[in-house]
Amino acid sequence: xxxxxxxxxxxxxxxxxxxxxxxxxxxxxxxxxxxxxxxxxxxxxxxxxxxxxxxxxxxxxxxxxxxxxxxxxxxxxxxxxxxxxxxxxxxxxxxxxxxxxxxxxxxxxxxxxxxxxxxxxxxxxxxxxxxxxxxxxxxxxxxxxxxxxxxxxxxxxxxxxxxxxxxxxxxxxxxxxxxxxxxxxxxxxxxxxxxxxxxxxxxxxxxxxxxxxxxxxxxxxxxxxxxxxxxxxxxxxxxxxxxxxxxxxxxxxxxxxxxxxxxxxxxxxxxxxxxxxxxxxxxxxxxxxxxxxxxxxxxxxxxxxxxxxxxxxxxxxxxxxxxxxxxxxxxxxxxxxxxxxxxxxxxxxxxxxxxxxxxxxxxxxxxxxxxxxxxxxxxxxxxxxxxxxxxxxxxxxxxxxxxxxxxxxxxxxxxxxxxxxxxxxxxxxxxxxxxxxxxxxxxxxxxxxxxxxxxxxxxxxxxxxxxxxxxxxxxxxxxxxxxxxxxxx
Amino acid sequence: xxxxxxxxxxxxxxxxxxxxxxxxxxxxxxxxxxxxxxxxxxxxxxxxxxxxxxxxxxxxxxxxxxxxxxxxxxxxxxxxxxxxxxxxxxxxxxxxxxxxxxxxxxxxxxxxxxxxxxxxxxxxxxxxxxxxxxxxxxxxxxxxxxxxxxxxxxxxxxxxxxxxxxxxxxxxxxx
Numbered sequence: 001x002x003x004x005x006x007x008x009x010x011x012x013x014x015x016x017x018x019x020x021x022x023x024x025x026x027x028x029x030x031x032x033x034x035x036x037x038x039x040x041x042x043x044x045x046x047x048x049x050x051x052x053x054x055x056x057x058x059x060x061x062x063x064x065x066x067x068x069x070x071x072x073x074x075x076x077x078x079x080x081x082x083x084x085x086x087x088x089x090x091x092x093x094x095x096x097x098x099x100x101x102x103x104x105x106x107x108x109x110x111x112x113x114x115x116x117x118x119x120x121x122x123x124x125x126x127x128x129x130x131x132x133x134x135x136x137x138x139x140x141x142x143x144x145x146x147x148x149x150x151x152x153x154x155x156x157x158x159x160x161x162x163x164x165x166x167x168x169x170x171x172x173x174x175x176x177x178x179x180x181x182x183x184x185x186x187x188x189x190x191x192x193x194x195x196x197x198x199x200x201x202x203x204x205x206x207x208x209x210x211x212x213x214x215x216x217x218x219x220x221x222x223x224x225x226x227x228x229x230x231x232x233x234x235x236x237x238x239x240x241x242x243x244x245x246x247x248x249x250x251x252x253x254x255x256x257x258x259x260x261x262x263x264x265x266x267x268x269x270x271x272x273x274x275x276x277x278x279x280x281x282x283x284x285x286x287x288x289x290x291x292x293x294x295x296x297x298x299x300x301x302x303x304x305x306x307x308x309x310x311x312x313x314x315x316x317x318x319x320x321x322x323x324x325x326x327x328x329x330x331x332x333x334x335x336x337x338x339x340x341x342x343x344x345x346x347x348x349x350x351x352x353x354x355x356x357x358x359x360x361x362x363x364x365x366x367x368x369x370x371x372x373x374x375x376x377x378x379x380x381x382x383x384x385x386x387x388x389x390x391x392x393x394x395x396x397x398x399x400x401x402x403x404x405x406x407x408x409x410x411x412x413x414x415x416x417x418x419x420x421x422x423x424x425x426x427x428x429x430x431x432x433x434x435x436x437x438x439x440x441x442x443x444x445x446x447x448x449x450x451x452x453x454x455x456x457x458x459x460x461x462x463x464x465x466x467x468x469x470x471x472x473x474x475x476x477x478x479x480x481x482x483x484x485x486x487x488x489x
Numbered sequence: 490x491x492x493x494x495x496x497x498x499x500x501x502x503x504x505x506x507x508x509x510x511x512x513x514x515x516x517x518x519x520x521x522x523x524x525x526x527x528x529x530x531x532x533x534x535x536x537x538x539x540x541x542x543x544x545x546x547x548x549x550x551x552x553x554x555x556x557x558x559x560x561x562x563x564x565x566x567x568x569x570x571x572x573x574x575x576x577x578x579x580x581x582x583x584x585x586x587x588x589x590x591x592x593x594x595x596x597x598x599x600x601x602x603x604x605x606x607x608x609x610x611x612x613x614x615x616x617x618x619x620x621x622x623x624x625x626x627x628x629x630x631x632x633x634x635x636x637x638x639x640x641x642x643x644x645x646x647x648x649x650x651x652x653x654x655x656x657x658x659x660x661x662x663x664x
Contacts, residue, residue, distance in 0.1 A: 090502055094490065097503035348501070396515065397505065409506040434645040435496075435510040437630070438656050441647045442561040446631045449647070453630050 006070055007053035014358070015067075016082065018387045019058065021357060026054040077107050077370060078296065078335065078380060085397040085405070088389040091354040098347045098361065100384055101317075101401040105340035106295040115292050115337075116371030118153040119213040121170065123201040124183075125221040127161045127192040134251060135188050137277040138220055141284045142183050146176060148288065154213070156204035157182060160197025161190025170204040192223035194263075195231045198246075202235060205244050211374035214294045214334075215244045218287070220280075221260070222251040229259055236266040240331055243298045243369065245269045247287055247320075251280065253467040257474065261322070268299065268331035270320035273475035275468070290319055296335040296368040296378075302328060303364035303382070308350035311362060315411075317342040317404040321478050323411070335368065344404040345384075352388055360385040410439060410477040414452075418474070421465055430459045436473070448476040494564060516564060556609065556616055559656040560595050561647075566658070569609065576621070577650065578606045592653065601625040601651025610639065616659055618642050625651030 008015055011025040032038070033047045056062045071079065085099035122142055130138065142157070149155055156170035157179065167182040168174060201217045209215055217239070225232065236246060248260040248271035260271040272287075274280050305311055314324045319336055324343075335341040347361050366380040396402065413436045420429035433456035440449035455469040491500045491514050493507035500507055505515050554568030556575075567590065569575045578588030579597040581604060592602050603623035610617045617639035620627035627634050628649035634640045642648070644659040 085505060086503055092502065095501050097501045099503075099505070402505065405505055409508075409511050412508070413511050431645070432510075435512075438559075438561070438645070438647060439511040441631070442654055450631050 007057055007066065010049060010053045011057065014383070014385060016084070016386070017057075018087065018389075020389070021387060022054065022057050024357065026050065026058075030054075072108075074107065076380075077110050077373075078366075078368070078378065079105050079107060080366070080380060080382070081105070082384060083398045083401055084386055085401055087387070087391045087395065089349060089352050089359050089386050090390070091352050091356075091388050093351045096349050096352070098349060098386060099397070099401060099405055100345045100347065100361065101398065101404060102343040102345065102382075103340060103400070104299075104335055104342070104366070106335060106337050111295070111337045113295075113337075113372050116294060116297075117150065117213050118155075118291055119170070119205055119208045119210060119215045120149070120153065120291070121156040121158060121201040121204045121217050123197045123217055123219040124157070124159045124186065125161070125192060125197065125219075125223065126159045126186050126188050127190055127223055128188055129192070129223050129252075129254065131188045133277055134222060135186070137280050138251075139183050139186060141280045143180050144281065145284055145288055146179050146183070154208040155179065156201070158197055158200045158204060159186050160193065160200065161188075162193045162196065163190070164196040164200035166200055166204060170207050192221065192225050193228055194219070194221060194225035195228035195235065197221075198232055198235055202239055202244065205239075206242065209242055209244070211243065211369055212371045214291050214297055214371065215242070216291060217244060217246045218249070218284070219246060220249045220251065221255055223254055224256050225259070232259075232263055233266065236263050240267040245297075245333060248272070249274055249280065249283060249287075250471075251277070253471055257471055262325070265322060265325050266331065268333035270316075270322045270333070272320075273471045275472060290334075290336060293336040293338060294334045294371065295337040295340075296370050298377075299332040299335055299341060299366065299368040301330045301332060301364060301366050301382070303330070303362045305347075305362045306360055309361055310348040311345060312348050313346040313408070313412075315344040315346075315404065315408045317344055317400075317407070321407065323478075342400070342404070344401065344408060346408075354388075356388050358385050359388050406443070407478065410436060411474075413439075414473045414477045418465060418470055421459060421463070424463070426459055426463050430456045433459065433473075436477075440477075445476075448473065451476070494566075495559070513564075555611070555660055557658040557660075558590070559658055560592075561654040561656060563595050565595065573611055575609045576605060576607075577609065578602065578604045580604070592650070595653070597650075597653055600653035602653045603651070606650045607648075609642075612639070616642050616657070618648065623650065 011029065013021055013025045029050055033043060033050055035044045035047055056066050081103040083101045089098060090096060124138055124142060146155065151173040154170050154172050155168065155174060157168040159165050159167055168179050205215055205217060239246060244267065246264045246267045246269045248264045250257060250260055250271060251274045257271065264271045272283055274283055303311060311326060314326055314330065316322050316324050316332060318339055324330060324332065332341060352359050361384045363383045365382055368378050370378060413432055417429045417432040433452045437449040437452040440452060451469055451472050455465050458466060490502055491504050493500060493510060493512055493514065495512040496507060496510040498507055498509040500514065506513055555571060556569045558567040560567060575590060576588040577590045577592060579593040579602050580587050580591040586605060588605060605621050606623040607621055607627050608619045619639045620634055620636040622636045629640060629642060630647050642657050646657045648655040648657060
């Protein structure tokens with residue numbers, strides 16, 4: 001850490017302080033520290049430091065150079081950048097919204113560190129519905145993935161229907177030929193009981209549980225599980241406490257997306273919709289690559305808001321965009337080396353008084369484990385506050401924030417429409433999907449927009465969404481703006 | 490409070506998108522052309538007066554028109570004259586036939602709109618669109634339509650004239 005406090009600390013102001021705040025803080029301190037009033041030794045130096053701090057921060061060009069320098073000199077392994085949708089909160093009695101983008105990234109000098117090894121279990125559905133091409137695709141995707149693992153990675157494979165079999169016990173450096181044969185021998189048959197597979201998989205991962213590794217379960221399923229949802233969720237909670245994350249890949253349209261979302265998100269993981277068999281390879285590869293890019297694991301956040309302020313929604317933009325369920329200890333998954341972890345938060349703020357400079361939205365901390373230095377859980381304090389005042393002109397919010405919010409808006413429209421369908425509000429849902437289509441068309445997402453229009457019509461006729469259309473729109477709206485997708489095109 | 494120009498929903502201060510219909514409530518002022526304001530019919534009467542913010546203008550003056558065009562990407566609503574047939578296109582210099590609705594102020598040329606692109610007709614309360622053999626074609630909700638054949642359109646449909654995007658707004662008359 002630098003010996004001298006940084007200019008922000010010196011002036012006792014937050015990193016996003018505005019010109020007015022900086023001037024105010026400077027005058028306050030200058031009054032106290034002025035050499036004329038302050039004869040004690042060192043006061044002059046202190047005053048001169050304050051002078052430099054003020055001159056640097058009050059000049060936008062010098063300030064941005066200084067911010068860059070601070071960043072490069074920082075010894076923190078994790079950097080947190082906060083940006084806001086508006087320069088100021090308005091002093092008004094009515095509720096208002098503020099969007100906050102948290103970009104959490106790995107320090108540049110640590111990015112080149114070796115990736116942690118994996119402790120990975122593949123949990124594969126082999127129920128009757130997997131028969132045929134679907135089963136073959138899963139097998140070949142699993143084999144492809146096994147071939148890419150390193151000898152130091154701990155691998156296990158479990159298959160399940162209404163019971164589970166451990167095909168490959170967890171261990172390092174197992175013979176590939178053996179693992180591949182075990183996968184090839186899988187035969188379809190039986191019902192779908194997710195809990196069976198999940199529990200067997202969890203036990204395998206647990207045998208080699210280690211904070212220096214990425215402990216993970218990949219589950220592929222194509223069906224509804226019946227009656228064991230509650231035990232699955234409890235298992236997910238246990239897994240989360242142990243630092244085991246679950247990724248769920250749902251094939252076809254018959255699986256329960258709400259359940260799989262809930263299950264995986266409790267561990268900081270996410271679920272994905274595989275519409276066509278061929279997409280499975282791509283998805284598994286993408287998720288596997290992400291596991292090998294992990295910089296920090298077990299990332300969680302505690303956040304408390306002052307009375308009246310509500311954290312209304314939390315959207316993980318990257319990696320694996322998803323609405324993150326809110327709790328006392330919000331599980332966020334991992335921070336990737338290159339792309340970090342990006343979160344969008346929506347705050348509803350009640351009455352803001354006129355006579356305050358700054359209003360606090362939330363405070364708390366991020367907790368995480370760095371696998372390369374796993375002894376301690378790192379804690380990063382977070383305070384989110386904003387100046388109160390008037391915005392000079394309608395300024396566009398920072399682009400990444402705006403883009404994330406576009407995505408969140410569309411995802412929520414989809415969510416509302418499907419809520420309305422389930423409540424029998426057919427007309428409203430149909431209109432909402434038409435609105436959604438309009439927005440998607442204007443963003444150039446023609447295919448997704450057409451799906452939305454087809455579903456809007458279908459609702460009018462059948463009062464239902466099709467399982468396929470609903471999943472396509474849900475998973476489509478939550479991921480279409482991702483950079484990963486842009487790279488593919 | 491921010492009132493949505495599209496659906497009039499009252500959003501909280503600080504909203505960037507309408508929470509009802511998803512319409513973007515904030516525009517990039519730096520990218521906006523003056524022409525949009527002029528043709529919007531809301532040019533401030535005072536010469537030096539501030540340009541009104543589009544986000545706060547409800548489309549109330551337009552609500553009488555049975556058919557309106559929502560010019561996407563510009564946030565402008567164009568009410569169509571209450572006539573049997575309205576030709577959409579763009580006017581250019583030295584052109585003998587001028588379209589009823591000139592889309593040129595919204596960068597129609599760049600988007601590939603023909604001078605005489607399509608016609609919107611009212612036939613027994615059914616709104617139809619006909620592509621008039623335009624260079625880049627017309628699409629309804631992404632599907633290309635045959636030129637010179639009238640196609641029915643309904644409220645909320647998305648039209649593409651070339652790359653030019655329009656949403657069609659049809660107000661059903663109270664009887």
